[in-house]
Amino acid sequence: MNNELFGKDINVWIDAFIRVNIITIMMTVVVMGLIYLERKAIARFQMRLGPTRTGPMGLLQSVADALKLVAKEDVRPRNADPWIFELAPYFVFVPVFLMFVAIPFAVSWEVRVLDLGLFYVLAVSSVNIVGWVMAGWGSDNRYAMLGALRAAAQSISYELPLVLSMIAIAMVANSLNLSEIVAGQGRIPNIILQPLPFVIFYIAMLAELNRTPFDIPVGESEMVGGPYVEYSGIRWSFFFLAEYASLFILALLASAVFLGGWAWPLGEDWGRWWQFILTGVKAGAMIFSVFWVRSTLPRLRIDQLMTFSWKVLLPLSFIQIMVNGAILVYEPEKEVGQTLLGVTSVFGVFFLAWIINRSVTRPRPRPVVAARGEAVP
Amino acid sequence: MATQVHPDHEFDVQDLMINMGPQHPSTHGVFRMVLVVDGEIVRDVVPYIGYMHRGGEKLAETMDYRQGIGWMDRTEYLAQFNAELSYVMAVEALAELQVPDRAQWIRMILCELNRILSHFMFTGAFGTDVGVFGTAFTYSFREREVIQDLFEEITGDRMMYAYFRPGGLAWEVPDNFVPRVREVLKSVRQGIKDMNGLLTDNEVFRARTVGVGAISAADATDWGCTGPVLRSTGVPLDLRRTEPYLKYDEIDFDVITGTTGDVFERFTCRIGEMWESIRIVEQCLERLEPGPIMPDRMPRMLRTPPGEIYMRTEAPRGEYGIYLVSKGGNRPHRLKIRSSCFANLQALRDMTIGSYVADAVVILGSLDIVLGEVDR
Numbered sequence: 036m037n038n039e040l041f042g043k044d045i046n047v048w049i050d051a052f053i054r055v056n057i058i059t060i061m062m063t064v065v066v067m068g069l070i071y072l073e074r075k076a077i078a079r080f081q082m083r084l085g086p087t088r089t090g091p092m093g094l095l096q097s098v099a100d101a102l103k104l105v106a107k108e109d110v111r112p113r114n115a116d117p118w119i120f121e122l123a124p125y126f127v128f129v130p131v132f133l134m135f136v137a138i139p140f141a142v143s144w145e146v147r148v149l150d151l152g153l154f155y156v157l158a159v160s161s162v163n164i165v166g167w168v169m170a171g172w173g174s175d176n177r178y179a180m181l182g183a184l185r186a187a188a189q190s191i192s193y194e195l196p197l198v199l200s201m202i203a204i205a206m207v208a209n210s211l212n213l214s215e216i217v218a219g220q221g222r223i224p225n226i227i228l229q230p231l232p233f234v235i236f237y238i239a240m241l242a243e244l245n246r247t248p249f250d251i252p253v254g255e256s257e258m259v260g261g262p263y264v265e266y267s268g269i270r271w272s273f274f275f276l277a278e279y280a281s282l283f284i285l286a287l288l289a290s291a292v293f294l295g296g297w298a299w300p301l302g303e304d305w306g307r308w309w310q311f312i313l314t315g316v317k318a319g320a321m322i323f324s325v326f327w328v329r330s331t332l333p334r335l336r337i338d339q340l341m342t343f344s345w346k347v348l349l350p351l352s353f354i355q356i357m358v359n360g361a362i363l364v365y366e367p368e369k370e371v372g373q374t375l376l377g378v379t380s381v382f383g384v385f386f387l388a389w390i391i392n393r394s395v396t397r398p399r400p401r402p403v404v405a406a407r408g409e410a411v412p
Numbered sequence: 413m414a415t416q417v418h419p420d421h422e423f424d425v426q427d428l429m430i431n432m433g434p435q436h437p438s439t440h441g442v443f444r445m446v447l448v449v450d451g452e453i454v455r456d457v458v459p460y461i462g463y464m465h466r467g468g469e470k471l472a473e474t475m476d477y478r479q480g481i482g483w484m485d486r487t488e489y490l491a492q493f494n495a496e497l498s499y500v501m502a503v504e505a506l507a508e509l510q511v512p513d514r515a516q517w518i519r520m521i522l523c524e525l526n527r528i529l530s531h532f533m534f535t536g537a538f539g540t541d542v543g544v545f546g547t548a549f550t551y552s553f554r555e556r557e558v559i560q561d562l563f564e565e566i567t568g569d570r571m572m573y574a575y576f577r578p579g580g581l582a583w584e585v586p587d588n589f590v591p592r593v594r595e596v597l598k599s600v601r602q603g604i605k606d607m608n609g610l611l612t613d614n615e616v617f618r619a620r621t622v623g624v625g626a627i628s629a630a631d632a633t634d635w636g637c638t639g640p641v642l643r644s645t646g647v648p649l650d651l652r653r654t655e656p657y658l659k660y661d662e663i664d665f666d667v668i669t670g671t672t673g674d675v676f677e678r679f680t681c682r683i684g685e686m687w688e689s690i691r692i693v694e695q696c697l698e699r700l701e702p703g704p705i706m707p708d709r710m711p712r713m714l715r716t717p718p719g720e721i722y723m724r725t726e727a728p729r730g731e732y733g734i735y736l737v738s739k740g741g742n743r744p745h746r747l748k749i750r751s752s753c754f755a756n757l758q759a760l761r762d763m764t765i766g767s768y769v770a771d772a773v774v775i776l777g778s779l780d781i782v783l784g785e786v787d788r
Contacts, residue, residue: 081550177430181452181769247545248616256438256541257773333616334543336770337452391615 054146058135066279067097073279073326080330107268112175115265119173124266124273126166131280133159138287139214141297141310152213153205156288157198160243163277164190167252167262170274174265182261185337186245186252192344193242193249199352200232200239204292206359207376213288217296221303224295228376231355231383233293235348240285242340244278246325248332249340256334282322290317347390355383427455430769434463438541438773441783445760447772454772457764459757464787469747476742477503477578477714485572487749488785490533493519493526494727495785496576501657502723502734503578506716514703515580516658521593521696522563522575523658523725524689528600529559530728531682534780535607538679541777542620548610555603562596578714580706590697597690604686612683621676625763625775632673635762636755639730640681641779645673651726663695675778682780685728715742722750729753729780749788753781 038045071086071094078085086093111120137152139145149155164187171183204225208216216225226233242249252261263274290296294317297310335343358379366372433444442463448456468487472480481496488495497519504511511519532552539548560570566585567573575582586592611617627637629645642649650667652660668684670677716738724733730752737746756779764772 077545081547082554083550177428181428181430181449247543250543251770254543254770255545256543257770259437329545330547331610332544333539333611333614333620334770335616336620336768338768339619394619 058132058146062132062135062280062283063276065283066276067101069279069283069322070100070275071097072322073329076323076326077330080327101272104272105269109268109270110265112265114175116173116175119169120265121270123166123170123173123262124270124277126169127163128166128273128277128280130159130162130166131277131284134281134284134288137213138284139217139291139296140287140314141307142218142303143214144307144311145214148214149212151211153201153211153216153292156213156284157194157201160281160285161190161194163281166277170262170266174262176265178258178260178264179262182252182254182258182264185254185258186262188337189242189245189249189251189340192341193239193348196235196344196348196352197239197243199349199356200235201292203229203232203352203355203359206356206363213291217291217298218303219298220295221298223373224293224299226293226295228373229293229355229359229380230377231351231380231387233289234384234387235352235355236289236293238348239344240289241325241328242344244282244285244325246282247329248335250334251337251340254334282325283318286318286321286325287314289321290314294321347387351383351387355380432772433460438777440537440777440781443757443776443781443783443786445772445776447769449769452768452770454764454767454769457761457772459760461754461757461783461786464783466788468788469749472747473744477716477744480744480747481576482572482574485574486784487751487788488727488729488732488782489571490782491526491530491728491732492571492573493522493576494530494725495732496573497523498723498725498727498732498734499736500576500578501725502721502736503714503716505721505723506719506736506738507578507714509579509710510707511580512704512707513659514701515705517696517700518581518585518705519576520658520660520663521693521700522566524692524696525559525562525593525596527689527728528686529556529563531686532556532559532603532607534682534728535611535679538774538777538780539611541773542611542617544610548607551603551606551610555600558596558599558603562592565592577706579710580704584705590700593693593697597693600686600690604683607683612680618676620770620774621679621778622674623672624675624771625767625778626672626674627759627763628673631762632759635759637730637759638752638755639726639728640668640678640685641673641730641756641759643668644670644677644681646671651724651731655724657725659696659699660692662699663692665692665695675774678778678780713742715740724750727752729782729785730756732785749785751785751788753779753783753785757781757786 040048074096075085086096089095089099111117134156136146137149137155167186168183171179171186204216205211207225207228208219210216210219241247245252252258254261263271266274291314296317297314301309301313359376362372362375362379366375427448427450430447430449431444432447433439434442439445444460444463446458446460447454468483472483475483480499484495484499485492532555536549536552536556539552540546563573564570566589567575627645629647632642632645633647638649646669648667648669651657653667665688668681668688670681718738718740720735720737722733722735724731731750732752733750735748735750736744739745760776760779763775767775
């Protein structure tokens, strides 16, 4: 019997099919759980109860929402560009799921081991901006257009610090393979060696996810939803799904790259389920902190966001890379080198905090007061 | 300092018009403004008001003086006692009624508590404008609820109190009035501290508000701005101090002023005024004594002699004035409300031109408009 399909053994296809299905189902369930948890967590921060009516403790709220969204009419504005408008949600949604391929959950528990895993994840993660711009352009709505342009500007700006902070880690870990990066953190997680890239990654992650204080493209109180203001029903829920899925994946990435994933502090001896849970707990802590930030901070303005990225985060990440390079070349001894890495990076974090503090507290010049009807730059 | 609106390059640049409102989350009701934007910079703002016009001034002319009080609640629905006060005092001045001391102290307490309530509403809504996802709103509303509960106990209503009467008060306050007010003040103090922690001392909040939407003292005066909007520019105009009414001349309090007149100072001025209101209420509670709350001989139907009067008081948003013409009889011949929000809103265009789109929302929020009062 011929066991080949498209030139490959049929078992390879079955294997791939099963893995893809596991991911899709798991992601959908996780996203529904995250939406529920976010609503509950933010409700707690705001002295509310959150959903209580659907199911015990409102547990079925996400299911009810999903059913409602599926049942809703799919409205397309008359002047919208039909192809671009209808394809945009998939362009946002698919790259997020592709990112999932390289994330390790436990020893050899990942969809595929990619030697360039880190590179792959970062490359795929920046594709979904195409979908945002398509949504903004296709909707034929000025709010959507402004929101999409903001999203593009923001995504391009924060892609750079995100990638550069990852390069700093790749230098220390001496690998781009995510499984190897995690396995290398058995003794010391990267957050201790490289706190500055972690801080930069965290900030850039918030910006990538369009979450407070960087939810400028969506901007509910000014842009009323930004690129997806015209979407309804199932297409809108695709955007929502992508947003929470990318939150989950970036949290997993942070837990793998900075917090030691499954390797720290348990090591490889423990069972895989324990490692799986450990990865999940670390990712959960990251996600919770994102919720926390969301319920606390106001939103930055677009120029402040760009200034912060290009004038603060980007130079700092370059400096970190140069310092890392110098240390790794001239101080290859393990103990001394690692101590130096940690110390310089901590110094960098304090420097970043000082810059933020200074920009807020320094005495400002008296604001330019407009004479009547005249524009002020 | 003139800027070049159109850059010198070969492409034809077209400004984009964005319609904000009347269905928009941050227009505080049904306000509409059309922004002309060049990228992210606002080049022009055209505000449209009138969506909530109910013809209130004309309606009040068909009501007798007692019924008109309820209408005042409906114009300024976040500072009802202050709005009632202007109207009631105008009628009292026309009819030459002497208000008993106790009624005056209670009026002061309620007006100052209402000022705190209104400013809490502002901090909450403003937090949402700046982009806090609802947290400032719920924290503010907790304190607002505490005050509103007290008002409900006194007046029996949560929004449309109609408690002040020409001559005094509708009825005596409950027996536990003084301890209840002290309880409320305790809660409010903690609430203001929470607000400072959440907003005033927040780096992102400061980045968004300091230096934004500034207006000079001269321009603010020219536009007729009053209240915190004017005081934040450094003009110490507070009718409670400059033209004392009720018993404000016997009370020790500070007039909070700013220097730069930007959004942040408008915010901090209001926070400062809340502290001052607490001080005023505490002094009023010390001075409160039992006594009558209405003049001895009140006519069954209040009639005013012919004449006209303009009575203004310091409401939370500025000068709330009532111009009342009487031709005798039991109802006003003509009533005109001088709305503080209406005047403050006129300065919006000057403040907004040249700022960012996101700032337009923040500046509008910092003016703290109540559309019911703007459109009447």
